[in-house]
Amino acid sequence: MKENNRNHMTLQFAAKSENESFARVTVAAFVSQLDPTMEEITDLKTVVSEAVTNSIIHGYEENPEGIVTISASIEEDTVTLVIEDKGRGIEDLELAKQPLYTSKPELERSGMGFTIMENFMDEFDVASEVGGGTSIRMKKRIVSKKALYN
Amino acid sequence: MNLHMETARHRETLIVRLSGELDHHTADLVRMRMDEEIGREGCRNLLLSLKSLQFMDSSGLGVILGRYKLIKQKGGKMVVSDVNPPVFRLLEMSGLFKIMSIYENESSALSELEVAL
Ligand SMILES: Nc1ncnc2c1ncn2[C@@H]1O[C@H](COP(=O)(O)OP(=O)(O)O)[C@@H](O)[C@H]1O
Ligand SMILES: [Mg+2]
Numbered sequence: 091m092k093e094n095n096r097n098h099m100t101l102q103f104a105a106k107s108e109n110e111s112f113a114r115v116t117v118a119a120f121v122s123q124l125d126p127t128m129e130e131i132t133d134l135k136t137v138v139s140e141a142v143t144n145s146i147i148h149g150y151e152e153n154p155e156g157i158v159t160i161s162a163s164i165e166e167d168t169v170t171l172v173i174e175d176k177g178r179g180i181e182d183l184e185l186a187k188q189p190l191y192t193s194k195p196e197l198e199r200s201g202m203g204f205t206i207m208e209n210f211m212d213e214f215d216v217a218s219e220v221g222g223g224t225s226i227r228m229k230k231r232i233v234s235k236k237a238l239y240n
Numbered sequence: 241m242n243l244h245m246e247t248a249r250h251r252e253t254l255i256v257r258l259s260g261e262l263d264h265h266t267a268d269l270v271r272m273r274m275d276e277e278i279g280r281e282g283c284r285n286l287l288l289s290l291k292s293l294q295f296m297d298s299s300g301l302g303v304i305l306g307r308y309k310l311i312k313q314k315g316g317k318m319v320v321s322d323v324n325p326p327v328f329r330l331l332e333m334s335g336l337f338k339i340m341s342i343y344e345n346e347s348s349a350l351s352e353l354e355v356a357l
Contacts, residue, residue: 107264108265110263111265114295129325132326135295136295136297136326136330139264143264143298146264147264189334198271198303198305199298200301200334202301202330202333203297205334206298206330
């Protein structure tokens with residue numbers, strides 16, 4: 091019988107900007123069991139930071155009572171991340187995904203969050219409901235250092 | 241806070257050295273402190289030195305673009321130096337190098353800025 095090599099974790103925290111670095115570091119630590127390269131770690135930290143920041147700024151408009159949930163799972167050599175909020179949701183997804191589009195230019199947002207997530211991950215999906223919240227699902231295959239040295 | 245900012249002046253150029261992590265949480269402070277320095281008399285150009293910046297995301301891009309606009313309004317030039325590979329990738333993706341020059345180190349950036357005067 092094949093050993094079950096799936097692993098997973100769930101993390102929930104208040105929508106406070108202090109928790110952005112906590113979220114990145116926690117996901118990176120969880121994924122370290124796949125022995126990722128520095129570049130892979132940076133990619134994962136960056137996309138976590140983007141999605142969590144979006145939940146805090148756009149989803150909850152900085153209301154710290156909001157809750158952000160991250161689920162991470164590992165299956166074989168692939169990491170799946172789901173980052174969710176129960177915030178205000180996105181009206182026009184196509185528009186939101188355009189590079190440089192931001193609904194909050196007054197906060198000096200760059201509008202590059204979704205573009206970065208799309209570029210750094212192998213798979214990227216957004217589900218959102220106005221008034222219901224937003225869920226980002228992303229996957230990345232970790233090539234790992236071991237594979238490079240073999 | 242996991243971000244450190246150091247400033248220096250070289251003639252009309254403000255040098256800002258960032259180390260640590262530039263994200264949404266640390267962006268506000270960096271923005272405020274940079275604008276205070278940019279507003280000082282005799283400051284025309286901005287050199288952003290990123291040698292020890294360990295992490296940056298799109299919130300950092302927003303800070304850089306915002307400062308670029310300010311400096312341009314003042315008729316000055318903004319450049320960056322000592323950019324590490326992960327930060328380079330972000331700057332490239334957002335098209336920042338189309339509007340801003342990048343230099344290997346502070347001294348080459350400074351000598352270019354002086355020639356441009
Ligand atoms: N979790 C979210 N909840 C509500 N709106 C969102 C969320 N994530 C993104 N958006 C919308 O999508 C736009 C684009 O997001 P992004 O590419 O990260 O740019 P930025 O965060 O710089 O505005 C945002 O300006 C916002 O309108
Ligand atoms: Mg964003």
